[in-house]
Amino acid sequence: MASWRNGTLYIGVTSNLMARIVQHREGTFDGFSKRYGVNRLVRFAMADTMEAAITREKQMKVWKRSWKIELIETDNPTWRDLAEDWGFEPFPTPIPSS
Template sequence: MKEREPCVYILSNGKHGTLYAGVTSDLIARLYQHRTGLIKGFTSRYGVARLVYFERFEDMPSAILREKQLKKWNRSWKINLIEENNPEWLDLAIDLGFERVKAR
């Protein structure tokens, strides 16, 4: 993965757990922020740090448009999207060089 690449991502705190959708131009840096609690708010409050889905885009406007679309989706649509691509809800961040997130 390139260092700077527009991405939409979904984090969870476990299979069928709390979901968070976001957008970034640097997925590695953003994951570090989420996983170390540097971003205060929803994700740190609920322990939402497992990367269960992400999409890469050519440009930020396209990624932002997709994030807005996902945020409007109901929960079951997001779960279906995750399970189509990651049926075991594996933490995809591990393949990007991160250690496993400790259970809360």
């Protein structure tokens, strides 16, 4: 998840991506993602098991920021909100370009 292009990034694990997108977009929970407006799905990956997903999350959380940005831009160079592909409304302001 990201606040905007090259903005604040959030890496997490969930067993229900749709519900988690709603939580981020609506700011349901106080904390990091709500405080920094991290509400756009810019990348996601599936894992065979929750254990594998958690292992990958822990690896990525210690990556350099530049590596995370490179990974996002490999699949989503414009940082488009992928949640819109599943019927979520676009945010009123576009993600600023770099």
